[in-house]
Amino acid sequence: LHKLSxxxxxxxxxxxxxxxQVRSMSASATGSVEEPGRNVRQKxxxxxxxxxxxxxxxxxxxxxxxxxxxxxxIEVPAAYTSQTCSVCGSVDPANRASQARxxxxxxGHTENADINAAKNxxxxxx
Numbered sequence: 001l002h003k004l005s006x007x008x009x010x011x012x013x014x015x016x017x018x019x020x021q022v023r024s025m026s027a028s029a030t031g032s033v034e035e036p037g038r039n040v041r042q043k044x045x046x047x048x049x050x051x052x053x054x055x056x057x058x059x060x061x062x063x064x065x066x067x068x069x070x071x072x073x074i075e076v077p078a079a080y081t082s083q084t085c086s087v088c089g090s091v092d093p094a095n096r097a098s099q100a101r102x103x104x105x106x107x108g109h110t111e112n113a114d115i116n117a118a119k120n121x122x123x124x125x126x
Contacts, residue, residue, distance in 0.1 A: 001058050009065035016125040017062075018078035020055060076124035085109050086119035 008015060063073040082102075084091045090106035097103045102116040109116075 001054055001061055005058060005061040005065050008062060009069055009071060012066075013069075013071045014074065014125075015062060015066060015071070016074045016076060016122050017059060018081065018121055019075035020078055074125045076121055078121075081117045081120040081124075082113060084116075084120050086111070086116045086123070 059073065059075075066073050080091050083093050083095050085095060085102075085104035085107060087109040088104060088107040090104055092105050094105050095102055096113060098113075100113055101110070102113040103110050
C-alpha cells in the first residue's frame with residue numbers, strides 16, 4: 001500500500017476516488033430468526049475479501065502523501081457511477097449489459113464499464 005500510494009502521489013496532483021461505505025458493503029447476511037439470511041457463507045467470504053483489501057488504509061495513506069506534496073484527494077459519492085452514461089448522462093440499471101461492458105440504452109455509447117464509471121467519478125469532482 002505504501003509503494004502504490006507513494007507512486008500515485010508523486011505522479012498526480014489530484015486524485016479522485018469513490019467515497020465507499022465499506023461498513024455498509026460488509027454488512028452481515030445472517031438475518032434473524034424470523035427472516036434468515038440467504039447465501040450467508042458466500043457473503044461472509046465476500047466480507048472477508050472486502051475487509052482484507054485495506055481500502056480505508058490506502059485512502060488514508062494516499063491522502064496524507066498527496067497533501068505532503070501539495071496535492072489533494074477528492075472523495076465523491078459512488079451512487080450510480082456504474083449506471084450513468086459518461087456521454088449523455090442517462091442513468092439506467094440496464095446500461096450495464098454485463099459486469100465488464102457498458103452500453104447506454106439512450107444514446108448507444110459503448111465502453112468498458114470501469115472506464116465509463118471512472119469518467120463519471122472524475123466528472124463529479126468538478
